[in-house]
Amino acid sequence: VEPADLLIRNASEVVTCRGPADGVRGPALSALEVIPDGAVAVGAGRILAVGTTNRLEARFNASETIDATGCLVSPGLVDPHTHLVHAGSRHEEWEGRVTGRPTSLAGGIRWTVEKTRKASDQALTDSALADLDTMLAHGTTTAEAKSGYGLDRETELRMLRITKGLDHPIEVIPTYLGAHVLPAEYADDRAAYVALVIDTLDEAAALAEYCDVCCDPVGFTVAECRSIAEAAATRGLRLRVHADQTGHAGGIQLAAELGASSADHLEHANDSDIAALASGRTIGVLLPGVTHHMLEMTPRVAGSRLEDAAYPFMPLLARRLVEGGARLALATDYNPGTCPTLSMQTIMQLAARLYRLSYAEIWHMSTINAAAALDRGADRGSIESGKRADLVIWNVPHHGMVINRFGTNLARLVIRNGRPINVRSDRSARR
Numbered sequence: 234v235e236p237a238d239l240l241i242r243n244a245s246e247v248v249t250c251r252g253p254a255d256g257v258r259g260p261a262l263s264a265l266e267v268i269p270d271g272a273v274a275v276g277a278g279r280i281l282a283v284g285t286t287n288r289l290e291a292r293f294n295a296s297e298t299i300d301a302t303g304c305l306v307s308p309g310l311v312d313p314h315t316h317l318v319h320a321g322s323r324h325e326e327w328e329g330r331v332t333g334r335p336t337s338l339a340g341g342i343r344w345t346v347e348k349t350r351k352a353s354d355q356a357l358t359d360s361a362l363a364d365l366d367t368m369l370a371h372g373t374t375t376a377e378a379k380s381g382y383g384l385d386r387e388t389e390l391r392m393l394r395i396t397k398g399l400d401h402p403i404e405v406i407p408t409y410l411g412a413h414v415l416p417a418e419y420a421d422d423r424a425a426y427v428a429l430v431i432d433t434l435d436e437a438a439a440l441a442e443y444c445d446v447c448c449d450p451v452g453f454t455v456a457e458c459r460s461i462a463e464a465a466a467t468r469g470l471r472l473r474v475h476a477d478q479t480g481h482a483g484g485i486q487l488a489a490e491l492g493a494s495s496a497d498h499l500e501h502a503n504d505s506d507i508a509a510l511a512s513g514r515t516i517g518v519l520l521p522g523v524t525h526h527m528l529e530m531t532p533r534v535a536g537s538r539l540e541d542a543a544y545p546f547m548p549l550l551a552r553r554l555v556e557g558g559a560r561l562a563l564a565t566d567y568n569p570g571t572c573p574t575l576s577m578q579t580i581m582q583l584a585a586r587l588y589r590l591s592y593a594e595i596w597h598m599s600t601i602n603a604a605a606a607l608d609r610g611a612d613r614g615s616i617e618s619g620k621r622a623d624l625v626i627w628n629v630p631h632h633g634m635v636i637n638r639f640g641t642n643l644a645r646l647v648i649r650n651g652r653p654i655n656v657r658s659d660r661s662a663r664r
């Protein structure tokens with residue numbers, strides 16, 4: 234009999250999400266490993282073994298046990314795309330979009346930039362911590378977080394310093410997104426702003442793990458993104474790309490060519506983009522929360538008039554991506570404008586409803602593949618011996634029910650590094 238710190242036993246199901254460290258793709262996406270009457274043994278913050286309760290009870294003598302009768306056990310969810318640190322809420326702007334009635338309100342990323350520049354470090358930190366509490370309560374144990382609401386050297390670096398300094402059970406991975414959109418004050422001089430983004434890289438590289446560029450009609454051109462990305466790579470930053478969300482800008486091709494860790498959004502991907510993802514190392518990150526919140530596949534309202542949807546029908550694209558052999562992950566894209574949700578559960582539900590992905594595909598994309606999109610697929614994202622013991626015990630017995638039962642939080646207990654976490658609920662995001 235071997236010693237263990239913790240044995241979770243009697244789970245209705247353990248869903249391991251086991252797969253290659255660089256992500257699950259192709260037919261394997263549909264082959265989810267599910268262990269009925271499952272158990273997980275944990276020692277020194279790592280997974281020792283996973284199997285049936287009978288087998289693991291015979292093998293381990295644990296100092297602590299958790300009875301998971303009637304519950305599903307899964308890996309901790311990984312959110313590989315968020316804009317966590319920001320000030321202000323844009324709910325009023327959204328009402329205008331929903332109703333089709335014009336509002337006089339200023340909106341957009343630049344509005345958030347203004348608010349964020351004016352916010353104190355303390356206010357930004359407090360809101361980010363409260364948001365992380367909510368993410369954790371909903372089952373997320375690792376999250377990426379981008380700058381990109383400073384768009385000047387001082388605020389961009391300040392955002393990264395705040396992100397890096399967040400003291401929270403969720404591991405937060407900072408990304409420098411100086412090239413989010415062109416700030417208003419550089420409207421007449423794009424080259425000068427691109428030079429500033431590059432000039433800030435030395436300091437950003439000390440605070441961030443990734444550099445992200447927005448290669449999109451609303452962001453920057455392939456040439457601009459390439460110059461930033463290449464400069465970032467020489468400073469040891471890995472790459473991510475906001476790619477082809479509002480139109481085809483060549484972002485996916487650029488991400489694949491540069492070996493970026495992820496290309497995110499993908500709404501306007503064509504067949505050669507899909508082939509580029511399939512043949513390279515870049516993970517495609519789908520963001521169905523944006524499709525939902527921005528009403529992208531929904532007819533547009535203009536007063537009493539209905540107009541065609543402006544965006545591609547995502548179920549067909551998602552299917553082409555899966556069948557084309559791309560490795561895909563899901564993320565919230567948490568931000569105040571286009572997707573104000575902190576819950577990967579909600580994203581998993583929307584991935585089924587809006588993108589018509591299967592339960593097995595969605596579980597892989599929210600765990601092992603999301604970890605792979607953060608270059609951590611060897612360390613976490615699945616329940617396999619040796620991996621970090623980041624786990625969620627759910628209030629439902631079947632993995633499909635997490636996706637089927639929408640609108641309430643189904644996570645019962647979140648375990649980080651082998652330790653059950655008491656999620657705080659006393660902090661509020663004062664935006």
Ligand SMILES: [Zn+2]
Pocket residue numbers: 314315316475566
């Ligand atoms: Zn984003």
